[in-house]
Amino acid sequence: MARAGTTARKTRNQMEKRQAIFEAALDVFSEKGLRGATLEQVAKAAGLSKQNVVYYFNGKDQIYAELLESLLQKWVQPLHDLSAEGDPLDEILTYVSRKVQMSRNMPRESRLFATEILHGAPRLGDVLPTDLKTLVDDKAAIIQGWMDAGKLAPLDPHHLIFSIWSMTQHYADFDVQVRSVLGPERSATRFEDAEAFIKDMLIRTLQP
Amino acid sequence: MARAGTTARKTRNQMEKRQAIFEAALDVFSEKGLRGATLEQVAKAAGLSKQNVVYYFNGKDQIYAELLESLLQKWVQPLHDLSAEGDPLDEILTYVSRKVQMSRNMPRESRLFATEILHGAPRLGDVLPTDLKTLVDDKAAIIQGWMDAGKLAPLDPHHLIFSIWSMTQHYADFDVQVRSVLGPERSATRFEDAEAFIKDMLIRTLQP
DNA sequence: GTCTATAAATCGATAGAC
DNA sequence: GTCTATCGATTTATAGAC
Incomplete structure (x- = not known):
């Protein structure tokens, strides 16, 4: 009882x-x-x-709420690990690698958060404007420091982070579309190809 | 009756x-x-x-199905308009502009398709592997032609299109998150900032 | 703790009068 | 065409035996 x-x-x-x-x-x-x-x-x-x-x-809602909460920490860990101590470009490319890996290995988690945010994130409470904003602001400041020091080309760090989120998560969230458009053959290597593409794009963009 | x-x-x-x-x-x-x-x-x-x-x-399902169908054409029009006749970089940057405009002015349509694809696109029938694939393959071939002619830096055209889709639609689909992270002040100019950022990134990347 | 049985609410869809 | 009334199916949640 x-x-x-x-x-x-x-x-x-x-x-x-x-x-x-x-x-x-x-x-x-x-x-x-x-x-x-x-x-x-x-x-x-x-x-x-x-x-x-x-x-x-x-009840159903409680399962969902506890599930979201239990995954949140793991979900933002890669960004959390981005360190001011490392080499600027290395740090960012490593972040991209880990995000692509997560799209490949944890597509369910990606789609869960995507659906939640897409519908207005009512169950994420005020985690977004507090914890997540603090984390992103923190990392954006690090990236801005690198740019100020001339180690990276000057770009808006917040939108840089958004671009990495969107490009990497796209391959988990919209996997059906990606595979449909690429066709069976090219789909086999979609994650490797995506990682190479995104890194290439970022290297060319961030080179000072 | x-x-x-x-x-x-x-x-x-x-x-x-x-x-x-x-x-x-x-x-x-x-x-x-x-x-x-x-x-x-x-x-x-x-x-x-x-x-x-x-x-x-x-019934409910029929409303949803007809709604999706009625919006499909309008949704892919910008990519359809990408022309082999224009200047390569201009054509791509114009495409980005139109996609950002759609995220700003048609966020409901963006979220509707996003939700549908996120859940496996059961109601989009086989439009994805046929019509959409054909359209993307066609435009990817045009972009590949520009690259082969030395007018753009060599990159995978399919993943280039994916990156534009993801980066631009991110600002409609995940608007709640974007605004939460940016805060009220910076959110006011998020679409202009996003457009400038994405174009900047693509110019640096695609410059031969 | 796990089961059977069932309550209670929600929702899509239909029937038929006007 | 629009209305009132209601059915039937689904689904969440609870009660109570064991």
């Missing part, structure tokens, strides 16, 4: 079930969106009954 | 009602997606009753 949902202490088995539900929810929500997905689908994907899923979480 | 939905002949009043429904549907579907939106919301936004909306179209 004890609620497993939000209490602090949880058994190992409870954590495993919660993790299975998270995994299933990521599958279903990233493919159909919050409203398009049903609890039944999440439960089936997790190998549990619908009522059992409700037992571990309090 | 005559069905107004799919017959060929329609009165002026019928067309006006249908147009009002389209306009309302674009509002609601672009904000909440197909499943997230209800007929009631569309009807209210159109100033009609739910049953009346059903009378003009046969």
Whole structure:
């Protein structure tokens, strides 16, 4: 009868079930969106009954909210790791590499956030104007410092970051379109080709 | 009793009602997606009753399908207009201008297509692998021709087009995030800044 | 904790009067 | 064509036995 949902202490088995539900929810929500997905689908994907899923979480919305929150940190980690200590161009190209890798290896997470933001990000609370803005402002200042020091060509750092986000995430979020346009053969190497293209573009652009 | 939905002949009043429904549907579907939106919301936004909306179209899915189809042509027009006859860099920069303008003036259309493709584009039929692929291949060949003639730096034309799509549409699809990160002041000029940034990036990249 | 059963709400669609 | 009334399906959530 004890609620497993939000209490602090949880058994190992409870954590495993919660993790299975998270995994299933990521599958279903990233493919159909919050409203398009049903609890039944999440439960089936997790190998549990619908009522059992409700037992571990309090409802569909809570699964979705906790899922988003649990992925947020991992999602912005690559930008967080961009360091003022490294070589300017290296740091930026490494960031691009990691973002392309994430589009390749974590397309579900990318689509989950994309759908959420596309619909106005009502469940991301005020994380965007606070935490994310602070992080981006911080990194933009580093990049601006590099430009002021003549190590990179002068460009708007915020829009530079936007351009990297958009170009890299495009290959996860709109994968169907990318593959349709490229055709089966060229789709096989789309991530490598994209990474090379974006890096090439940025090298030419950022060379002082 | 005559069905107004799919017959060929329609009165002026019928067309006006249908147009009002389209306009309302674009509002609601672009904000909440197909499943997230209800007929009631569309009807209210159109100033009609739910049953009346059903009378003009046969159901929610049909409104959505016809809406997508009616917007498709307008959506790809800028790329269609990219001409082999013009100056290479001019043609590409003009394309960027028009795409940024569309993000500014038609954000609902952008988000509608984005949501559809994000969820696997089930309702876009096989337009992607046929019509869109043909169009992109055609324009990519033109760009490749310019590169072969030494008028542009050599780059993968398909990924170049993807990069323009992603960078420009980013400002419509993820507008909430863009404004959150930029803050109120800098958001005021986000489209002008974005256009200048993207053009600057492409000029430096495409200069032979 | 997990199950069966079912309540409660939402929503798309239809019937039929006018 | 537009209205009132309502059906039927889906889906979330809860109650209670074990």
